[in-house]
Amino acid sequence: MLQVFSLTSTLLSIYSALPLIGASPNVRSVPAAPPPAWVCGWNTCRFLPGNPPAVSPSSVYSSWDNVRYLEVFGASYTYTGPNIINPQPPFQTSCNGPNYIDLMTYQWNQSLIETDNFAISGSPVDWTLICGDGPLQTACGQNNDFVRQIDWYVGNFSTNKPAGWTPSNSLYLIAFGINDINYGYKNWSAASPLIFKQYHASFEQLYQLGARNFVFVNVPPIDRSPTAVDDGTTIAADWKADVIDFNGRLELMIEAIGNKHTDATFFLYDMNGVFTSVLDNTAYSDITAGYIDTTHNCTVYADSYLGAPIPSMTYKSPDCPYAVPQYFWFSGYHPTYPLHNLTANELAFGLQHLV
Ligand SMILES: *[C@@H]1O[C@H](CO)[C@@H](O)[C@H](O)[C@H]1NC(C)=O
Numbered sequence: 001m002l003q004v005f006s007l008t009s010t011l012l013s014i015y016s017a018l019p020l021i022g023a024s025p026n027v028r029s030v031p032a033a034p035p036p037a038w039v040c041g042w043n044t045c046r047f048l049p050g051n052p053p054a055v056s057p058s059s060v061y062s063s064w065d066n067v068r069y070l071e072v073f074g075a076s077y078t079y080t081g082p083n084i085i086n087p088q089p090p091f092q093t094s095c096n097g098p099n100y101i102d103l104m105t106y107q108w109n110q111s112l113i114e115t116d117n118f119a120i121s122g123s124p125v126d127w128t129l130i131c132g133d134g135p136l137q138t139a140c141g142q143n144n145d146f147v148r149q150i151d152w153y154v155g156n157f158s159t160n161k162p163a164g165w166t167p168s169n170s171l172y173l174i175a176f177g178i179n180d181i182n183y184g185y186k187n188w189s190a191a192s193p194l195i196f197k198q199y200h201a202s203f204e205q206l207y208q209l210g211a212r213n214f215v216f217v218n219v220p221p222i223d224r225s226p227t228a229v230d231d232g233t234t235i236a237a238d239w240k241a242d243v244i245d246f247n248g249r250l251e252l253m254i255e256a257i258g259n260k261h262t263d264a265t266f267f268l269y270d271m272n273g274v275f276t277s278v279l280d281n282t283a284y285s286d287i288t289a290g291y292i293d294t295t296h297n298c299t300v301y302a303d304s305y306l307g308a309p310i311p312s313m314t315y316k317s318p319d320c321p322y323a324v325p326q327y328f329w330f331s332g333y334h335p336t337y338p339l340h341n342l343t344a345n346e347l348a349f350g351l352q353h354l355v
Pocket residue numbers: 105106107109110111112113
């Protein structure tokens with residue numbers, strides 16, 4: 001109960017920072033006329049920061065506090081370390097602390113959740129479609145992508161499916177796109193239709209195995225990351241256009257699979273929106289109000305992500321003007337853990353409070 005209240009009061013402070021919503025101190029109000037981008041069908045819903053999703057609770061998804069199994073696929077933002085099941089500290093994440101998957105599992109959970117995390121750093125949807133086009137030639141021949149995460153999951157699932165798993169008490173969270181763009185941006189118009197053909201096919205595999213509740217996460221504005229901004233070429237402009245393209249195609253895909261699979265529930269979590277809100281105004285939420293620098297990353301911290309660990313989550317290096325959690329960016333395009341905390345908070349809140 002206590003957790004529900006603290007969740008609500010945190011969100012209330014977010015609402016009061018949002019001009020459109022205008023919540024009074026103890027009543028959470030929903031805008032009378034949803035903005036045009038706020039599109040919910042009966043089993044699909046885009047959920048924007050500050051807006052609970054409007055999926056019908058009568059479909060297979062009931063609420064966050066009924067989730068027992070969280071099955072996760074993604075890349076470095078989502079990776080929680082080599083232990084697939086319920087990772088424990090010390091967290092091997094890209095944010096110098098627990099990431100949004102960890103925090104959904106044990107901080108903002110409203111039930112005892114088993115998280116099975118198949119995410120691997122560097123994963124695009126399908127490396128074979130973008131090999132050799134980006135600055136990171138390492139996409140070629142790497143074995144980390146959604147296609148191979150699914151193979152891994154499928155291979156283990158039939159034998160190791162947890163005893164209590166059901167279609168309605170499990171939630172599948174899928175987050176790709178950053179590496180597709182990073183590796184493939186030089187050939188994006190050729191690659192993106194093929195990427196989405198595969199994204200759709202890989203989703204279908206999960207559906208055929210019985211998965212019915214899905215959260216898709218869209219791509220944040222990586223064009224505003226230090227890597228893109230400091231690059232001094234057209235990379236930021238290219239990435240920006242590709243993020244828009246990727247996120248647009250993702251919405252179309254969700255609409256299509258929502259129409260096809262009327263016995264399943266689909267959420268789109270707008271990670272792009274939460275990044276944009278915080279980068280524009282760190283006071284957007286209490287959780288991110290401690291950010292001082294939203295444009296740079298500090299070398300010592302970035303190096304620590306790539307190699308030597310740093311002493312603590314809140315460490316302040318003498319060689320950096322600020323402590324880790326005062327930077328939005330931990331490395332070139334990975335955010336620090338407060339942003340993950342806000343993301344997890346919004347996901348949990350939205351998944352609980354269906355309207
Ligand atoms: C949330 O997860 C933690 C860690 O597994 C657990 O101790 C706690 O009981 C869970 N909360 C609820 C409400 O089940």
